[in-house]
Amino acid sequence: MNIDYKSTRDDQVKVTASQAILQGISNEGGLFVPQTIPDLDIDLDELPKMTYQEVAFRVMKPYLADYRDDELWECINKAYDDKFACKEIAPLKILQQKGMDKVSYLELFHGATLAFKDMALAILPHLMGVAVRKNRLEEDIVILTATSGDTGKAALAGFADVPGVKIIVFYPKDGVSQVQELQMVTQTGANTHVVGVRGNFDDTQTGVKQIFANQAIKEQLKQKGYVFSSANSINIGRLVPQIVYYYYAYGRLLAANVIKSGEAVDVAVPTGNFGNILAAYYAKQTGLPLAKLICASNENKVLYDFFTTGTYNRDRNLVTTTSPSMDILISSNLERFIYHISGKSADKCRELMLSLTESKKYTISPMMREKMADFHGDFASEADTAAAIKHVFDRTGYLIDPHTAVAAHVYEAYQSQFGLSGTPDDGRKTIITAAASPYKFAGDVLRALGADGAGDVETTTRRLSEISQTPIPAAISALTHAPIRHHTVCDIDEMTKMVTDFLK
Numbered sequence: 001m002n003i004d005y006k007s008t009r010d011d012q013v014k015v016t017a018s019q020a021i022l023q024g025i026s027n028e029g030g031l032f033v034p035q036t037i038p039d040l041d042i043d044l045d046e047l048p049k050m051t052y053q054e055v056a057f058r059v060m061k062p063y064l065a066d067y068r069d070d071e072l073w074e075c076i077n078k079a080y081d082d083k084f085a086c087k088e089i090a091p092l093k094i095l096q097q098k099g100m101d102k103v104s105y106l107e108l109f110h111g112a113t114l115a116f117k118d119m120a121l122a123i124l125p126h127l128m129g130v131a132v133r134k135n136r137l138e139e140d141i142v143i144l145t146a147t148s149g150d151t152g153k154a155a156l157a158g159f160a161d162v163p164g165v166k167i168i169v170f171y172p173k174d175g176v177s178q179v180q181e182l183q184m185v186t187q188t189g190a191n192t193h194v195v196g197v198r199g200n201f202d203d204t205q206t207g208v209k210q211i212f213a214n215q216a217i218k219e220q221l222k223q224k225g226y227v228f229s230s231a232n233s234i235n236i237g238r239l240v241p242q243i244v245y246y247y248y249a250y251g252r253l254l255a256a257n258v259i260k261s262g263e264a265v266d267v268a269v270p271t272g273n274f275g276n277i278l279a280a281y282y283a284k285q286t287g288l289p290l291a292k293l294i295c296a297s298n299e300n301k302v303l304y305d306f307f308t309t310g311t312y313n314r315d316r317n318l319v320t321t322t323s324p325s326m327d328i329l330i331s332s333n334l335e336r337f338i339y340h341i342s343g344k345s346a347d348k349c350r351e352l353m354l355s356l357t358e359s360k361k362y363t364i365s366p367m368m369r370e371k372m373a374d375f376h377g378d379f380a381s382e383a384d385t386a387a388a389i390k391h392v393f394d395r396t397g398y399l400i401d402p403h404t405a406v407a408a409h410v411y412e413a414y415q416s417q418f419g420l421s422g423t424p425d426d427g428r429k430t431i432i433t434a435a436a437s438p439y440k441f442a443g444d445v446l447r448a449l450g451a452d453g454a455g456d457v458e459t460t461t462r463r464l465s466e467i468s469q470t471p472i473p474a475a476i477s478a479l480t481h482a483p484i485r486h487h488t489v490c491d492i493d494e495m496t497k498m499v500t501d502f503l504k
């Protein structure tokens with residue numbers, strides 16, 4: 001048996017890839033991390049000729065050591081098919097306009113729910129299906145998920161009507177966009193449950209983590225034939241598929257002759273739970289020539305503060321912004337990075353995470369800080385975000401959503417320092433991950449452009465289409481007439497009861 005994953009909080013825990021995917025999170029609350037980061041045997045010069053699916057196979061295979069080739073191919077082919085509105089799956093938009101030639105946008109929003117979460121959640125149900133077979137699991141799986149807006153719908157779409165699976169999604173009732181909420185409450189599938197929580201995303205995510213850690217509930221459900229798993233980015237089955245598109249994007253830059261083979265590029269990533277950018281970090285570790293990993297936060301700038309001071313402090317109020325999927329103070333996946341820079345010390349990692357729970361903060365050692373040099377952290381205010389949407393559109397005609405705009409702003413601020421005398425020009429090409437379709441946040445995008453953002457989804461998306469001369473995605477049009485199926489709302493302390501009620 002391949003022993004491939006360890007817990008960030010307990011050195012004794014060792015599981016295979018398929019077990020890690022089934023379980024989601026380790027029993028003592030740690031996250032699963034690859035024991036060694038595999039050295040990917042990919043010749044960069046091959047990348048331009050490879051399809052998304054081929055890149056996916058080559059990148060994911062070493063991370064999923066107990067999946068056979070045919071099993072992995074089956075998952076990939078079922079995931080990256082015509083559910084995506086674009087044959088390329090993740091097209092790279094290289095802007096040619098004056099002054100913008102160094103930046104390209106990696107569009108990760110052509111999946112069923114119009115945000116990058118589809119990239120991993122399209123394949124996770126299939127990876128789990130294989131894992132169930134492999135481990136001869138007899139119980140039904142209950143996917144328990146907290147969402148800041150996009151994970152919820154992408155997980156619902158992925159797991160709806162999958163036999164042997166039930167899915168329960170909790171979202172902050174007043175913390176998601178109109179489209180995001182509508183997408184979730186209209187979800188079909190007899191195995192789906194959607195609940196609005198009176199609280200913010202951190203409350204919701206903490207509530208879900210507490211249910212995972214509640215041994216009594218787990219026992220009770222096991223007797224009824226259920227086990228929990230997670231579709232959040234704490235599941236390595238989410239993280240591994242996200243490494244793929246950094247390789248794919250690099251291949252597209254090569255194919256377009258924008259870079260030479262081996263040339264280092266920067267990436268700028270709008271960040272919340274630290275999943276997407278952690279995937280870039282893994283890509284870099286496995287040999288992809290990435291230089292700076294630019295971590296862009298919105299006004300909830302815990303990560304910026306962490307990168308600049310070495311102290312992670314969540315003792316502050318959560319701000320609701322126009323980039324709700326990043327309204328997060330507890331960035332779950334940072335735990336994996338902490339584990340790696342602590343020299344893979346589960347003891348150290350557990351100590352810091354306990355401190356985060358109990359004292360709401362932790363400070364890393366100077367030695368650990370030195371290992372963060374790959375990252376550049378910064379943030380965009382609400383005004384910066386709106387200005388970036390307008391500025392990019394006015395200069396290039398390219399429309400970006402508020403999350404992507406956070407990264408666009410931070411990227412430009414990062415580059416601008418190099419014009420100053422005495423500062424060497426970074427000079428590198430940059431890939432900005434375009435995390436969601438602007439149509440998902442039509443009202444705010446319209447306001448940023450100086451237009452009227454009021455009205456229902458149908459009105460605002462039509463207006464955005466007229467102004468930007470871009471078509472309304474089919475996934476949005478389908479939404480405006482779909483009946484609402486989920487009406488449940490609960491308090492934070494009722495979340496456990498919701499779960500047991502659904503599973504009666």
Ligand SMILES: *Cc1c(COP(=O)(O)O)cnc(C)c1O
Pocket residue numbers: 115116117150151233270271272273274275276277325326403404435436
């Ligand atoms: C989830 C999400 C993010 C944040 O990504 P993380 O992996 O949580 O850091 C940013 N933008 C959008 C649109 C998202 O859906």
